[in-house]
Amino acid sequence: VHLLESGGGLVQPGGSLRLSCAASGFTFRNYDMSWVRQAPGKGLEWVSVVSGSGGSTYYADSVRGRFTISRDNSKNTLYLQMNSLRAEDTAVYYCANRDGYNYAPDWGQGTLVTVSS
Amino acid sequence: QSVLTQPPSVSGAPGQRVTISCTGSSSNIGAGSDVHWYQQLPGTAPKLLIYRNSNRPSGVPDRFSGSKSGTSASLAITGLQAEDEADYYCQSYDISLSGSWVFGGGTKLTVL
DSSP, rough: OEEEEEOOOEEEETTEEEEEEEESSSSSGSSSSEEEEEESOEEEEEEEEEEETSEEEEEEETTTTTTEEEETTTTTTEEEEEEEEGGGGOOEEEEEETTTSOSOBBBOOOOEEEEEO | OOOOOOOOOEEEEEOOEEEEEEEEETTTTTGOOOEEEEEOTTTSSEEEEEEETTTTTTTOTTEEEEEEEETTEEEESSOGGGGOOEEEEEEEOOOOOOEEEEEEEEEEEEEE
């Protein structure tokens, strides 16, 4: 299993960014996929999850209405569209697959998002 | 403030046994949700260490074990080794927060 995030970088407050996570080594469409973030020096925070079909999505209160999770099963790729970014969104963003028993067997290496003027 | 509560730090000498607690509530661990544990070595991504309370993925040494009771869970590490120095996170599912994983704040293990 390999998960590779990309798209992170420096963005100004109020700006937008789209993260991608390329998956391989497993049947992507059969797995729900999540984003988890980690602010510098802080713990893990769940951000969002999308079902295997893409038909169901859930968000943490801290990002609901600003972030949109999606996936393209034909490309084995997960996305996170982040709008109206705030300083407190600064973090390393990890993608992870989700087992049916609600844990993450596999994680990507993460991509850093820095929101600063 | 994390939904699950862990001690910020624990320490032990090589060869010793340490435990890390994870306390939840009636809407997550106490509701029957499983507890999972992750190890995060410095500068790396989290790695699954224990799943469904007490199961080890392939490749995880049997020095690591997990248990769950009531609204709490514990991770035990026996025969401490220098390479065990890392941050450890517990994770569960909260039935009051749709779709949501909840994490502990993390515990820094120092091998003396």
